Amino acid sequence: MDKPQKNPTTSQIGTSTPKSKFEDSPVFNYISNLSPIESVKSISTAQTFSSLSFTSPPPVFTSPHVNSHRESRFFRCHNSIDRTKPLEDLNGSVYKEDVVVPVIEDLNKEAPLEDEDETSVETSSELPQILKSDSQTPDRSDSPCTDDVTLEAPSDIPRGEGGSSSEDVKMGMLNVREVNDTPDCGRLISNATELLVFRSPNDSEAFRCLVDKISSSERRFCAGVKSTKRPDINKDVPANGSSNETEPSVVLPNESVFSLNRGGMRRRCLDFEMPGKRKKEIADDQQSMCDNKAAGESSSGCVVPGIGLHLNAIALSARDSNINVVHDYSISGEIHKNFSGSTTPIHSQDIVQETSDQAENEPVEEVPRALVFPELNTGSLKKKKRVSEQAGEGESCKRCNCKKSKCLKLYCECFAAGVYCIEPCSCIDCFNKPVHEETVLATRKQIESRNPLAFAPKVIRSADSIMEAGDDASKTPASARHKRGCNCKKSNCLKKYCECYQGGVGCSINCRCEGCKNVFGRKEGSLLVIMESKQEEDQETYEKRRTKIQHKIEVSREVEQNPSSDQPSTPLPPYRHLVVHQPFLSKNRLPPTQFFIGMGSSSFRKQDSDLTQSHNGKKPVDPVTEDKTEIMPEILLNSPIANIKAISPNSKRVSPPQLGSSESGSNLRRRGNGRKLILRSIPAFPSLNPNQ
DNA sequence: GAGTTTGAAACT
DNA sequence: CAGTTTCAAACTC
Numbered sequence: 059m060d061k062p063q064k065n066p067t068t069s070q071i072g073t074s075t076p077k078s079k080f081e082d083s084p085v086f087n088y089i090s091n092l093s094p095i096e097s098v099k100s101i102s103t104a105q106t107f108s109s110l111s112f113t114s115p116p117p118v119f120t121s122p123h124v125n126s127h128r129e130s131r132f133f134r135c136h137n138s139i140d141r142t143k144p145l146e147d148l149n150g151s152v153y154k155e156d157v158v159v160p161v162i163e164d165l166n167k168e169a170p171l172e173d174e175d176e177t178s179v180e181t182s183s184e185l186p187q188i189l190k191s192d193s194q195t196p197d198r199s200d201s202p203c204t205d206d207v208t209l210e211a212p213s214d215i216p217r218g219e220g221g222s223s224s225e226d227v228k229m230g231m232l233n234v235r236e237v238n239d240t241p242d243c244g245r246l247i248s249n250a251t252e253l254l255v256f257r258s259p260n261d262s263e264a265f266r267c268l269v270d271k272i273s274s275s276e277r278r279f280c281a282g283v284k285s286t287k288r289p290d291i292n293k294d295v296p297a298n299g300s301s302n303e304t305e306p307s308v309v310l311p312n313e314s315v316f317s318l319n320r321g322g323m324r325r326r327c328l329d330f331e332m333p334g335k336r337k338k339e340i341a342d343d344q345q346s347m348c349d350n351k352a353a354g355e356s357s358s359g360c361v362v363p364g365i366g367l368h369l370n371a372i373a374l375s376a377r378d379s380n381i382n383v384v385h386d387y388s389i390s391g392e393i394h395k396n397f398s399g400s401t402t403p404i405h406s407q408d409i410v411q412e413t414s415d416q417a418e419n420e421p422v423e424e425v426p427r428a429l430v431f432p433e434l435n436t437g438s439l440k441k442k443k444r445v446s447e448q449a450g451e452g453e454s455c456k457r458c459n460c461k462k463s464k465c466l467k468l469y470c471e472c473f474a475a476g477v478y479c480i481e482p483c484s485c486i487d488c489f490n491k492p493v494h495e496e497t498v499l500a501t502r503k504q505i506e507s508r509n510p511l512a513f514a515p516k517v518i519r520s521a522d523s524i525m526e527a528g529d530d531a532s533k534t535p536a537s538a539r540h541k542r543g544c545n546c547k548k549s550n551c552l553k554k555y556c557e558c559y560q561g562g563v564g565c566s567i568n569c570r571c572e573g574c575k576n577v578f579g580r581k582e583g584s585l586l587v588i589m590e591s592k593q594e595e596d597q598e599t600y601e602k603r604r605t606k607i608q609h610k611i612e613v614s615r616e617v618e619q620n621p622s623s624d625q626p627s628t629p630l631p632p633y634r635h636l637v638v639h640q641p642f643l644s645k646n647r648l649p650p651t652q653f654f655i656g657m658g659s660s661s662f663r664k665q666d667s668d669l670t671q672s673h674n675g676k677k678p679v680d681p682v683t684e685d686k687t688e689i690m691p692e693i694l695l696n697s698p699i700a701n702i703k704a705i706s707p708n709s710k711r712v713s714p715p716q717l718g719s720s721e722s723g724s725n726l727r728r729r730g731n732g733r734k735l736i737l738r739s740i741p742a743f744p745s746l747n748p749n750q
Numbered sequence: 751g752a753g754t755t756t757g758a759a760a761c762t
Numbered sequence: 763c764a765g766t767t768t769c770a771a772a773c774t775c
Binding site: 549 | 764768769771772773
């Protein structure tokens, strides 16, 4: 639709400029020299670029972003692929490239490059199975893009198409794919971020989008990269892609965002529907290869929902997004990594290594379990709850215990989070199920009519806070630290009864709490005050809390490491990382330790420094600008995203890519802070125009 | 696991 | 808008 038009221009711009610049830049050269992989990348990039960008305007890639991403992805992919193959074949690099390209094109649908096709065919012989398995499974419509489609425009898309029996199926597919795809996709993430940046109206949603996008993009690449199975991909794609909207879906990201914006419910619905099926499928599949996939599903189920999950989470998570996001990341080992890399301080190196490792081992194994188990596998709700709680939870996996509200009121966490109740829920007379979709939607509308922000994240992320600083706090709902502020009277804002505390944020002026002792910050007012108060007065309390939290985390880790239960159910591990590093996840999730990060602008800074720093030293409240600059992770900088941001109207907020690009050296330093970036970007662009 | 506490959500 | 009631999570034992 619109995409094609936009894409051409943007794609060219984004792809050509950035890459060329990067490649040409001495820094880039230096990097490339450092690692053979990099060199390959450069080569591959060029090739891929040409092939991809020009061979045929693939519908899927129509979006410029996509193309650029692809390229970047390819690099990564190549690496992974290369690993499988001997590096010696530099020529092979071309070969590799070819392989990759073909895949992409396949995805795109028809733009076959002859050479590439050949290569693809060859490869296909080798690895077709995995992908096929996915696609072939009757339940799962394979169009790689199905995921995207479902996510983006679930309602619009004819469910029947592509042979996908149902949304659930699609969802499952998505999840699976996500898992599989995860490997490559640092870049994918970037894509997602782009999308978010441009169009995400809400933080949460944006975040979701990210997740979704990532997953979708990952899939694509995965297909290619993953396996070495490109052929399969090709097969899948053509069949599915042509028939289905897989491609389009890809193209649409922006649109998807819009749709997402509107009602997280759809997705959630989808997601939640999944859970039940997922469980079954997962149970069946776990043992099989699909473990990864299953995990992905489960995770996604959890995650996605989570993402969508709690709006709060989304918002935080972009709260969901974050969590969701988080989950996703965690789910896909790579994604997680990538993400972490971008958002969190994870080292780019690590990412690379991981990618390589994953390529060898199949990325998902570790993550998958965790993901899968946590939600699906665990038997007892309580356990799950606890786990989730400890982990920081997966809001994605929210479980309610409603008895009278029918899960149609905000009392219900699931409903409040915009997700359907699932089996683990012990609710009675629950109407918050896909079956009662109409009722749910109607109720939701009703509630929204009463309070438009009812489903908005309660807690606003640091990013938001930043935004606040920069912009009018009142402007966006997210602007507030806590949407409404708490009204605690007995808990002193030191228990989860307090929404502020629960969200890992400090109380603000909006709060009407009495005897506020919120560790994250008292309601004195400005962030600075909060910080100071913390430092000065609350140090002890804070320390205690911190220690406590840390202890919990460690415990959870231990548990994870020592999977006492056969179920790796301990979701904690995967989540934990996420949680720890990313504050955004969900409102609840933010672990106290993190909240600095999550909290106000001050929090951002603290991330790197860690709580300790925050404590010990006063943390100068860095101007928002600084955060922004620092926030940019290397990956992002290198990735097209950076460019995008610059382009984006809101770019002002976003740290200019220049910073990152200009100061590659500083990037390392920034890594720690890097995570912030993504989050920030998300919230920053609430209602951007898709195009620009 | 049951009961209590708490504060948000819903209602008046 | 304030006060009250309802509700379910959070917490305690």
